Amino acid sequence: xxxxxxxxxxxxxRVGDPLPGVALALPVYRLVMAAxxxxxxxxxxxxxxxxxxxxxxxxxxxxxxxxxxxxxxxRDYIGPGGTIRAIRGFRMAxxxxxxxxxxxxxxxxxxxxxxxxxxxEIELRTVDAGGVVTVGPGRAEVTLPGRP
Amino acid sequence: MxxxxxxxxxxxxxxxxxxxxxxxxxxxxxxPVEAGAxxxxxxxxxFDCALHRDAEAARAHGWPDVIxxxxxxxxxxxxxxxxxxxxxxFEDGSRDAQPWRSVISDDVFPGAPPTSGxxxxxxSIEFERPLxxxxxxxxxPRRLLDCVPKExxxxxxxxxxxxxxxxxxxGSGGGPEPICRVEAQLYLYDPAPGADHG
Numbered sequence: 001x002x003x004x005x006x007x008x009x010x011x012x013x014r015v016g017d018p019l020p021g022v023a024l025a026l027p028v029y030r031l032v033m034a035a036x037x038x039x040x041x042x043x044x045x046x047x048x049x050x051x052x053x054x055x056x057x058x059x060x061x062x063x064x065x066x067x068x069x070x071x072x073x074x075r076d077y078i079g080p081g082g083t084i085r086a087i088r089g090f091r092m093a094x095x096x097x098x099x100x101x102x103x104x105x106x107x108x109x110x111x112x113x114x115x116x117x118x119x120x121e122i123e124l125r126t127v128d129a130g131g132v133v134t135v136g137p138g139r140a141e142v143t144l145p146g147r148p
Numbered sequence: 149m150x151x152x153x154x155x156x157x158x159x160x161x162x163x164x165x166x167x168x169x170x171x172x173x174x175x176x177x178x179x180p181v182e183a184g185a186x187x188x189x190x191x192x193x194x195f196d197c198a199l200h201r202d203a204e205a206a207r208a209h210g211w212p213d214v215i216x217x218x219x220x221x222x223x224x225x226x227x228x229x230x231x232x233x234x235x236x237x238f239e240d241g242s243r244d245a246q247p248w249r250s251v252i253s254d255d256v257f258p259g260a261p262p263t264s265g266x267x268x269x270x271x272s273i274e275f276e277r278p279l280x281x282x283x284x285x286x287x288x289p290r291r292l293l294d295c296v297p298k299e300x301x302x303x304x305x306x307x308x309x310x311x312x313x314x315x316x317x318x319g320s321g322g323g324p325e326p327i328c329r330v331e332a333q334l335y336l337y338d339p340a341p342g343a344d345h346g
Contacts, residue, residue: 005197024194033192039226042252043244044267050244054265055302055339063268065192067219072195075217080199080209084218088272095267138272
């Protein structure tokens, strides 16, 4: 069972800190759940034959779901008091295909202050079961509260 | 044998770089954000955060109600697959029949040659805030930033980059409030026989 999301404070963050990350098995079942949940019903995301006819090796995860994995990785790290200011460079270089376990990994690459808020930059990437980076690396900009 | 004509077919779209591709105004999604839709969105991600299910917790962090994940705005802006009064969604009963209208309507570019394949290649989003329960999400017109014809491992087509502002209606049908600006790149292509983009 997943731990409840805890609050992280700006004072606790250092450049180089790794994120706990997210790992999800990616069977057809989850891709079908993702199609219904995100409403991206494009056939390449749930139909191998259509995906192959379009040059992919198999059906693959849709972009909204993959962004959701990045957001979950961020939220699990920053906690409910943090905000997400930007996701940049979400580059889908490879298809994140069905099967295996897909992971989102990341680490803190910068900290600072902007507009009176504590800002943290986090590099993120999606890695497939074979260890290949399929999305990113990109960067997110988040804010964190200070310790009360 | 090469066919130089395929690149020229993209010229009408290349000529529109810098201009809006859609009519002015904000096009809203069919439904307001609902708690159940947020729960279902989180489900395949096994994503739990009180901000997305507990109004009291969300208010304690300064939000007016339960918020959707920031990146769920895509879902709430997508149009309906079918609406009352429309013709049947599928024109035949074949196994891989597709709807007559693409729900992901961002892949339709005026001036572009017809292509049968499309996938997103890159996205950057600058967020103002997430959507909250009761709001409807809308999108402004796309502005074409770039169009680069290119032959790749999967076929011939073009990388098309655009940006657009996305909005919320504030929950009371009020004026649109910006929630984020999106820059997205798609690859529109005709698949090459036997192509593979591993």
